Amino acid sequence: MGDARKTKAELIEELRALRARVAERESRASATCREFVDAAAPSSLADRAARVAATRLQSYLDIAEVAYLALDPDRRITLVNRKTCEILGFPEHEILGKDWYETFVVSKERDRLVERYARIMAGELPPSGSYEMVVRVRDGGERILACHNTLLRDDAGCIVGTLSAGEDVTDRRQAEELLRGREEAERAFRCRLTTLIDVSNALSRLDSSEALLRSAVVWGRSRLGFDRVAIWLCDEDSDCMSGTFGTDEQGNLRDERGVTWPLNDVAQRVRAMHETGGVLLDADGPLHDHAGHEVGRGTHAWSAIWDGERIAGFLVADNLLRQEPFSQYDSELLRLYASVVGSLSMRKRAEEAVRTSEARLRAVFETAEDAIFIKDAAMRYTQVNPAMERLLGLCAADVIGRTYDELFGVHAGARIRVVDAKVLSGEAIETEEAEPLQGGLYTYHAIKVPMYDASGAIIGLCGIARDVTERRETEAALRQARDELEVQVERRTAALRASEERYRRVVSSLPMVLYAEDAGSRAFLLVDGATEEILGYPPDAFYADPALSVRSVHPEDRERVAEAVARGWQDGRPFELEHRVLHGRDGHVVWLHTYVTPVVNEAGEATQQYGVSIDITDRKQAEQALRAAEEKLRMSERLASLGTLAAGVAHEINNPIGSILLAAQFARDSCGVPDAHETVRGCIEDILRDARRCAQIVQDVLHFSGKEPLRLTPCDLNQVVRDAARGVTRYADEHTIVLELSLADSLPPATISAGAIEQVLGNLLRNAVDASRPGGRVCVRTGQTAEGVRIVVQDHGCGIAKHEQTRIFDPFYTTRQREGGVGLGLSISHGIVARHGGRLQVDSEPGHGTIICLDLPVEST
Numbered sequence: 001m002g003d004a005r006k007t008k009a010e011l012i013e014e015l016r017a018l019r020a021r022v023a024e025r026e027s028r029a030s031a032t033c034r035e036f037v038d039a040a041a042p043s044s045l046a047d048r049a050a051r052v053a054a055t056r057l058q059s060y061l062d063i064a065e066v067a068y069l070a071l072d073p074d075r076r077i078t079l080v081n082r083k084t085c086e087i088l089g090f091p092e093h094e095i096l097g098k099d100w101y102e103t104f105v106v107s108k109e110r111d112r113l114v115e116r117y118a119r120i121m122a123g124e125l126p127p128s129g130s131y132e133m134v135v136r137v138r139d140g141g142e143r144i145l146a147c148h149n150t151l152l153r154d155d156a157g158c159i160v161g162t163l164s165a166g167e168d169v170t171d172r173r174q175a176e177e178l179l180r181g182r183e184e185a186e187r188a189f190r191c192r193l194t195t196l197i198d199v200s201n202a203l204s205r206l207d208s209s210e211a212l213l214r215s216a217v218v219w220g221r222s223r224l225g226f227d228r229v230a231i232w233l234c235d236e237d238s239d240c241m242s243g244t245f246g247t248d249e250q251g252n253l254r255d256e257r258g259v260t261w262p263l264n265d266v267a268q269r270v271r272a273m274h275e276t277g278g279v280l281l282d283a284d285g286p287l288h289d290h291a292g293h294e295v296g297r298g299t300h301a302w303s304a305i306w307d308g309e310r311i312a313g314f315l316v317a318d319n320l321l322r323q324e325p326f327s328q329y330d331s332e333l334l335r336l337y338a339s340v341v342g343s344l345s346m347r348k349r350a351e352e353a354v355r356t357s358e359a360r361l362r363a364v365f366e367t368a369e370d371a372i373f374i375k376d377a378a379m380r381y382t383q384v385n386p387a388m389e390r391l392l393g394l395c396a397a398d399v400i401g402r403t404y405d406e407l408f409g410v411h412a413g414a415r416i417r418v419v420d421a422k423v424l425s426g427e428a429i430e431t432e433e434a435e436p437l438q439g440g441l442y443t444y445h446a447i448k449v450p451m452y453d454a455s456g457a458i459i460g461l462c463g464i465a466r467d468v469t470e471r472r473e474t475e476a477a478l479r480q481a482r483d484e485l486e487v488q489v490e491r492r493t494a495a496l497r498a499s500e501e502r503y504r505r506v507v508s509s510l511p512m513v514l515y516a517e518d519a520g521s522r523a524f525l526l527v528d529g530a531t532e533e534i535l536g537y538p539p540d541a542f543y544a545d546p547a548l549s550v551r552s553v554h555p556e557d558r559e560r561v562a563e564a565v566a567r568g569w570q571d572g573r574p575f576e577l578e579h580r581v582l583h584g585r586d587g588h589v590v591w592l593h594t595y596v597t598p599v600v601n602e603a604g605e606a607t608q609q610y611g612v613s614i615d616i617t618d619r620k621q622a623e624q625a626l627r628a629a630e631e632k633l634r635m636s637e638r639l640a641s642l643g644t645l646a647a648g649v650a651h652e653i654n655n656p657i658g659s660i661l662l663a664a665q666f667a668r669d670s671c672g673v674p675d676a677h678e679t680v681r682g683c684i685e686d687i688l689r690d691a692r693r694c695a696q697i698v699q700d701v702l703h704f705s706g707k708e709p710l711r712l713t714p715c716d717l718n719q720v721v722r723d724a725a726r727g728v729t730r731y732a733d734e735h736t737i738v739l740e741l742s743l744a745d746s747l748p749p750a751t752i753s754a755g756a757i758e759q760v761l762g763n764l765l766r767n768a769v770d771a772s773r774p775g776g777r778v779c780v781r782t783g784q785t786a787e788g789v790r791i792v793v794q795d796h797g798c799g800i801a802k803h804e805q806t807r808i809f810d811p812f813y814t815t816r817q818r819e820g821g822v823g824l825g826l827s828i829s830h831g832i833v834a835r836h837g838g839r840l841q842v843d844s845e846p847g848h849g850t851i852i853c854l855d856l857p858v859e860s861t
Contacts, residue, residue, distance in 0.1 A: 070164075282300040447465075517609045527542045537552070761791065
């Protein structure tokens with residue numbers, strides 16, 4: 001097999017040697033074939049002579065370096081030599097008698113060669129002078145044989161087979177293929193080098209380093225043929241590299257500015273490869289996207305971007321899209337491209353730095369509050385900034401080209417002239433003088449330095465002058481103020497000490513604990529107040545052992561307190577909680593109300609927590625006593641209500657029961673009286689009526705007590721109102737009362753028991769009808785409120801007195817006892833509405849009517 005690392009010259013020389021060997025072997029094969037043909041023909045010699053000739057021929061064939069093969073008309077092998085066995089990898093006895101084409105010739109050539117051999121045996125085609133075929137050998141591989149055929153005939157001249165002489169030219173063909181591949185790769189490389197020159201020229205014409213990096217990535221893929229390309233930059237003082245631009249998994253440009261990647265061992269290996277002029281290749285490794293996710297496998301190629309002094313970054317390419325190996329030419333082109341990008345980017349950055357520096361210098365020169373000026377060697381002003389114009393009280397046109405003497409006189413410029421002469425001799429001078437300018441005496445601080453040309457000769461000076469008149473006056477005032485301030489500080493310090501002492505006494509006397517805790521160490525920065533009295537521990541105990549604050553919490557509250565504190569550290573928001581602690585001396589329970597305020601930094605992270613814990617044990621004990629008293633009060637109220645209820649039920653049931661007894665006795669006494677049938681029947685009807693009244697009273701009591709469960713479903717409240725009004729319509733007609741409905745549109749469905757609410761509305765409507773005057777109106781309206789829906793029942797009747805409005809929902813309270821009222825209707829209605837989570841409100845004025853509002857939530861609780 002050819003060596004992929006051989007040079008082109010070595011491959012050409014090897015090819016020439018192979019061709020010479022082939023020519024020599026072809027000559028020897030022709031001579032041997034002629035001898036074999038002569039020996040194979042029958043002669044008049046004896047069989048012994050024929051066997052000797054055959055043995056001699058086999059010996060010739062076995063020492064030949066060419067493979068010999070004889071086939072009969074059925075394509076079976078009749079003769080092979082040693083070289084044939086070596087090439088095929090089989091011994092002679094496993095080859096003889098086999099069908100040559102079926103056994104050894106590869107399938108893709110078999111049909112064509114079999115057809116051709118059949119036509120040769122039929123005399124239709126002459127044997128070819130030279131041809132190649134691919135055969136399969138014992139190890140499963142394939143070899144290429146260059147063959148020469150000759151016909152074998154018997155004494156009558158009939159074709160009895162063929163004799164082929166073949167040479168294994170596999171290595172030669174592979175070498176030729178490798179050489180052709182090398183030549184094609186070199187041609188492609190030369191073409192890509194030409195493109196690289198064009199790309200380099202195009203990059204050099206770009207205006208900015210950003211445009212250069214973007215175009216370098218785009219053109220590296222589209223014009224130089226790399227798959228994915230990316231450029232990463234690194235700083236000398238950083239252990240990370242920063243992204244610029246790259247190519248994504250589809251080959252599109254991706255902006256990777258702002259993405260950082262740590263400098264790993266790959267960067268160190270790239271540096272080592274750069275020193276030897278090479279490119280680092282990571283073959284068959286994982287390839288990642290900008291988020292670090294693996295998107296495939298392939299070869300990663302790294303080349304250093306050298307800016308002339310150091311490695312400024314890396315040019316990275318891979319073969320994710322084509323999945324082809326990186327050749328030596330690809331690596332060399334990547335290295336050259338990295339050199340071009342490094343050189344051009346260094347130049348672009350230098351140009352941008354110069355432009356930026358000039359712009360900054362110009363901005364500083366124009367906007368500086370200090371006066372800046374430049375003089376030539378003759379002490380004439382050549383440049384002044386606006387601050388200098390203000391200082392001199394002249395515009396730039398009046399100053400440029402003139403000396404200080406020419407502007408303000410020789411006497412005023414004498415000292416300036418002496419100082420400038422020293423600077424022009426090479427001395428940098430810093431002075432502070434008072435000068436009479438613009439009719440006043442100004443003090444300014446000046447720094448003057450010499451200016452040099454490229455040869456080192458002094459060509460002028462540059463000066464910066466700052467007006468410090470106000471500062472000097474301020475400093476004098478500050479010195480006086482400082483002396484006065486020191487006196488005040490001494491007084492304030494004494495007052496502060498007294499204030500701190502008062503604070504200590506006040507804090508120690510209050511029933512509270514003050515503390516401050518650090519987020520990192522979770523150590524206490526401050527523990528103050530009545531710590532030992534409330535918690536049973538001195539403040540020093542918490543400084544020494546911060547975990548003591550956790551252990552002192554009551555075990556039942558410990559988890560809740562820990563969660564609240566952790567949430568406060570995480571959210572950075574103030575919070576408060578009530579919890580119990582165990583006193584450090586005797587272990588009794590102390591209730592604390594704690595207020596915690598975190599201190600957050602600019603990133604929103606809590607760095608400290610300040611807390612105040614107030615002892616609320618007395619309040620908790622008072623609350624517990626109050627709850628116990630309230631429970632006793634509620635029990636008393638229940639017993640009182642039960643007595644009222646029992647008395648009412650007894651009172652209501654006694655009347656119908658008495659009627660039942662009288663009717664029963666009358667029916668019994670009438671049994672012996674003639675024609676008593678109708679009388680008994682009337683008594684039974686009275687008994688049934690009064691029994692039903694007793695049952696109704698019991699049913700109303702059950703409704704009132706809420707023993708019967710309600711089935712709540714989403715309902716159309718307007719339809720419930722219509723159904724209730726329909727049930728009261730006849731009753732209203734009998735009393736000549738008109739029912740008016742005003743129902744709102746698009747009410748949300750209410751989750752209620754439709755039958756129960758209909759019962760409530762029926763009771764309210766009957767009460768309104770009873771309270772109205774003949775010919776009056778009862779209005780029913782529906783609407784929506786912020787909490788849910790509302791039903792309003794309004795009449796214009798007699799109204800309810802103020803002292804009765806507070807009792808209308810009490811059980812067995814009624815103003816219509818003469819009409820047979822029991823006094824449970826509104827009580828039951830109030831209980832039904834309460835069980836729906838709603839409420840009934842009554843607004844009534846005697847003589848003007850009553851308004852009852854029924855409010856229900858949209859979703860009943």
